[in-house]
Amino acid sequence: MAIVQPKSLKYRKAAAHVFMLFFLCLIMFPLLMIVAISFRQGNYSVGDVIPKFSTSTLDHWRLALGFDVKKLNRIPGSVVNFVNTDDGKVQMYVSTQEDDSFRAFISDAFDPEDVKKVESLEDAVEVSSDFNVDQIDSEKLEDADSAFALCKTLAHKIVVKVGEGDSVTRYLIDKNDKEGTSYGIYKETITPPPFPVLRWLWNSVKVAFITSFLIICLSTTSAYAFARMKFAGKNTILNGMLIFQMFPAVLALVAIYALFDKIGEYIPWLGLNTHGGLILSYMGGIALHIWTIKGYFETIDASLEEAAAIDGATPWQAFRLILLPLSVPILAVVFILAFIATVAEVPVASVLLLDMDELTLAVGAQQYLYPQNYLWGDFAAAAVLSGLPITIVFLLAQRWLVGGLTAGGVKG
Numbered sequence: 001m002a003i004v005q006p007k008s009l010k011y012r013k014a015a016a017h018v019f020m021l022f023f024l025c026l027i028m029f030p031l032l033m034i035v036a037i038s039f040r041q042g043n044y045s046v047g048d049v050i051p052k053f054s055t056s057t058l059d060h061w062r063l064a065l066g067f068d069v070k071k072l073n074r075i076p077g078s079v080v081n082f083v084n085t086d087d088g089k090v091q092m093y094v095s096t097q098e099d100d101s102f103r104a105f106i107s108d109a110f111d112p113e114d115v116k117k118v119e120s121l122e123d124a125v126e127v128s129s130d131f132n133v134d135q136i137d138s139e140k141l142e143d144a145d146s147a148f149a150l151c152k153t154l155a156h157k158i159v160v161k162v163g164e165g166d167s168v169t170r171y172l173i174d175k176n177d178k179e180g181t182s183y184g185i186y187k188e189t190i191t192p193p194p195f196p197v198l199r200w201l202w203n204s205v206k207v208a209f210i211t212s213f214l215i216i217c218l219s220t221t222s223a224y225a226f227a228r229m230k231f232a233g234k235n236t237i238l239n240g241m242l243i244f245q246m247f248p249a250v251l252a253l254v255a256i257y258a259l260f261d262k263i264g265e266y267i268p269w270l271g272l273n274t275h276g277g278l279i280l281s282y283m284g285g286i287a288l289h290i291w292t293i294k295g296y297f298e299t300i301d302a303s304l305e306e307a308a309a310i311d312g313a314t315p316w317q318a319f320r321l322i323l324l325p326l327s328v329p330i331l332a333v334v335f336i337l338a339f340i341a342t343v344a345e346v347p348v349a350s351v352l353l354l355d356m357d358e359l360t361l362a363v364g365a366q367q368y369l370y371p372q373n374y375l376w377g378d379f380a381a382a383a384v385l386s387g388l389p390i391t392i393v394f395l396l397a398q399r400w401l402v403g404g405l406t407a408g409g410v411k412g
């Protein structure tokens with residue numbers, strides 16, 4: 001018999017889809033704002049929600065990934081002139097009043113015809129920005145105060161290097177306007193990564209994986225004991241764990257610090273400023289996971305284990321070969337919850353970890369937001385990076401995030 005559906009059903013379905021899309025966009029909006037801020041120029045929290053392509057920059061991501069960022073800042077008051085000499089050659093005059101290390105210099109006279117066919121730095125002798133030369137080099141620049149060396153020129157751009165080694169400063173001589181009738185000086189500044197973001201990310205992933213694995217091991221075996229075994233005080237212990245789990249760890253920060261300070265005197269790798277101590281502190285939050293796994297174990301019929309026992313299986317074999325394979329969905333859920341909680345945890349990690357290189361990303365990212373140093377763009381890039389491990393773990397584990405694997409396991 002065919003099922004007759006009302007004509008308004010398709011409109012209700014369309015309205016439901018529109019509402020879900022709107023709700024999804026509303027949820028994703030904060031994430032899109034964070035991503036947008038990571039591509040803005042400068043470290044400002046306000047600006048376009050979706051930055052223009054012409055003004056977007058990857059500088060924040062370069063710093064987050066550990067690369068230096070090079071920028072060119074125009075020096076006000078700079079003057080660049082090219083003067084023809086009597087013998088048909090050219091001299092370049094450069095001066096500025098804003099930078100003491102780059103006052104004024106004049107190049108040797110050179111013949112423009114000599115630089116038209118330059119193909120390599122080794123062949124270059126003279127230089128001129130009046131010609132489109134691939135690469136040229138010159139050491140024939142004179143200055144009363146500084147030693148200048150012309151490094152290269154690309155499409156009318158001349159780079160002047162001042163100093164040597166780590167103290168070298170580069171200046172770019174380029175056109176100020178589209179017509180190319182005037183020239184200006186731009187100083188190159190190199191910004192190194194302010195913080196070791198990738199190292200923090202590795203610390204977070206390492207601590208989260210080890211913590212989640214140990215939580216799975218302890219909470220699973222404990223939940224099996226509470227679900228299948230009978231012993232005195234079982235309900236009291238369960239209720240006690242649940243009550244203590246209601247108090248946030250931030251209330252015990254002083255006790256946690258004092259406890260691990262003392263532990264470190266006897267077991268250094270479990271004391272303060274160690275990832276071992278941080279992992280041990282996170283292990284104290286398994287009560288909720290024990291309750292979750294215990295409830296799932298109780299939905300699995302005990303006759304499966306009884307049948308295995310009749311066949312000669314020990315309790316450990318029944319647990320490992322019967323119960324665990326049927327509990328993969330809940331174990332995946334617990335692993336993901338523990339992983340997310342560990343990656344995003346801040347109070348305990350900020351108390352136990354002291355050295356900059358030992359911090360997790362959630363704690364280290366706060367270094368961007370000190371009152372004297374609000375680096376919103378860099379912080380946004382680091383925040384997006386912190387979400388990558390959670391996303392990857394969720395995508396890898398989602399195949400097991402389904403229920404009903406035990407349906408039909410016991411036949412009537």
